[in-house]
Amino acid sequence: MRLSKWIVRAIVLGLMLALGVVGVHAQEKSVINLYSSGDTNITDWFQNVVIPAFEAEYPQYTVQFTNSRAAGDEPIIDRAIAALTSGDDPMVEVMDIDPRGFASSIEAGLWYEPTVEDIPNLADVIDAATRLTPLAAAYRGSQVLIAYNSEMIAEEDIPATFAELLEWIKANPGQFVYCRPDKGGSGGNFVRRAVYEVSGKDPSVWTPEFDQSLADKYFPEAMALLQDIHSSIYDNGAYPAGNNPVLELFASGEVSMISAWSDQAIQGINRGFLPETTKILQFSDLPMPGGYTHLAIPKNAANLKGAQDFVNWMLSPAGQSLVVEVIGGFPAISWDMLSPELQERFNSVITDNVPTWPGGDYNPLLTKAWYETVATNIDPNS
Amino acid sequence: MTASQTEPAPHSKSRFSTVLPYLLVAPPILMVFGLIFFPALQSTLRTLTDAETGAFSLARYEMFFADKTSVTSLIFTIQIALESLLGLFVICFPLALYLRFNTSRIATGVQMISLLPMFVPGIMSAYALIRFVRGRGLFETLIYQVSPLLADAYYSPYVKPEGIVIGLIWEAIPFTVLILLAGLRQLDNGLIESAQDIGANRWYIFTRIILPLMRRSILIAFCLNFISMFGAYTIPYLLGPAAPQTMGVLMQRTLQDYQQPLEAETQAVITFLICSLVGLVYVQSVSGERVRKG
Known part of the structure; x- marks a missing residue:
């Protein structure tokens, strides 16, 4: 009890x-x-x-x-x-x-x-x-860089600048790919690097204050650069819909060079998703933008x-x-x-130079220009 | 017990039973109206009025049809939908006929396999197809095992219009087989047997007996598949090219990337109108049949 x-x-x-x-x-x-x-x-x-x-x-x-x-x-x-x-x-x-x-x-x-x-x-x-x-x-932060398979490309052929990359792409059709600019930053910043290329490689031109005249002046020139390599892009100009599909094409050996986010490339190499022979490079003249x-x-x-x-x-x-x-x-x-x-x-990726694209109103214009001229390969002046 | 005493009871019961069905269908109907018809009507009216003056205006449609990209997309989407439908019937008709007239164990297995895509979520089948059909994907690797020369000639449909067609067909097979099979099962064996007895060959039976009696099933499969293919998003987005794009992908791009909600709305209304036209054909064929059956 x-x-x-x-x-x-x-x-x-x-x-x-x-x-x-x-x-x-x-x-x-x-x-x-x-x-x-x-x-x-x-x-x-x-x-x-x-x-x-x-x-x-x-x-x-x-x-x-x-x-x-x-x-x-x-x-x-x-x-x-x-x-x-x-x-x-x-x-x-x-x-x-x-x-x-x-x-x-x-x-x-x-x-x-x-x-x-x-x-x-x-x-x-x-x-x-x-x-x-x-x-x-x-x-x-992260930055877009170029990843390549060192087994498939000779050391002396590796481009050091954006202009050299464009030459390399044309000399090796089907071996390079970047994704649609709006579907992944690795493609978006590649396209923006083309804009930097035609605007004197000076990122300070592009400030967050939107200026229509800058877009009018430089976007068509940048698009012309990209149109020039369109037919040399993977599978005669096939642009996958995102960062990961691009990495997959690279991992399968379908292409030997891509534009990729630094973080995704480094992680891919560390985890064995990308081939061991993958190397990364950044342009010596002006790096690709990051954010x-x-x-x-x-x-x-x-x-x-x-x-x-x-x-x-x-x-x-x-x-x-x-x-x-x-x-x-x-x-x-x-x-x-x-x-x-x-x-x-992380010595190899430490950099103080991360050009940052202002985005904002420039983005829709640039995406549109890319879809309407580069992806379709229609000359804007025709 | 006289007749007059029992009269009120069945009367009130019948009143309740006349109201009951309406009560039961009211929630779904209200939902369809509230969530689909009303917003669609609003959008349609908005595209037809000038935002500032509120007057009737076709300006937004003029803009749509003056824009090369959107017109190309519209034509491309119709093309893709029709091509996919053609491929779909070419694959599904023989399959359904086989499943209808063959009762072996293998046929049961084939039927199960043909229904498999129904249980695979769209995004998974899209990625699976990418890995299968892209260059150096599983398919090309298999071909390579047979003959390296053939593999060299392999044309990858990935990021091409063909990629969308293959994806859409794969997704629609189960539904189409089910509809066609249901139609075929309603066929009277006696009709076919008597035709065989008087010496009709297979082709004759197919074109003169099976096809005419299958009209309704075919129409249903055609309409419902057209609508879902026309508005498809995941497959065209992941498997299709960057240009031209289907209406679904274009709408998303216009809304999110270009931040042009008005243009996206016009595209949506045009897509909706085309789909509802096809939907109308479907409704008519189904209700027409009912009236005839009386």
């Missing part, structure tokens, strides 16, 4: 404790909703590397990750804009996007502008990364503090090391802040 009473008491106490712990636990953990529509290497990296590391350091947060690659980021942003007017929870704290690609969101004033007060590590971000937009925090990827926070995010803490951690040397180590990206902070071993290991 007495014993059973104690047992009941113990059980009740145990239950209360359990409930209490769960209750406190649930109160303590606040959710950060993170969205990314990046390629698989990026979304895998977020899910399997970044989030566990962040949650280990900040146990008070739970990061809820959503891969928005299939549906795109537009619906999420539209929902956040709608929530901004209605005062509802937008259900999103951090997005792996550049707000400049979403005009309606800028018009609606959706984005929180990161400041050093809220996000102290922002102070360490290098100029090249911060000058792009005040609406989001740049957190990793910085941003984390954007809607100003109506329910967990604004959590979003700020997440971005702040991402910009810490710990977070930035994961960028370099795991996905072969460039850090947004100075290389000096990372460990010497890392700097040593």
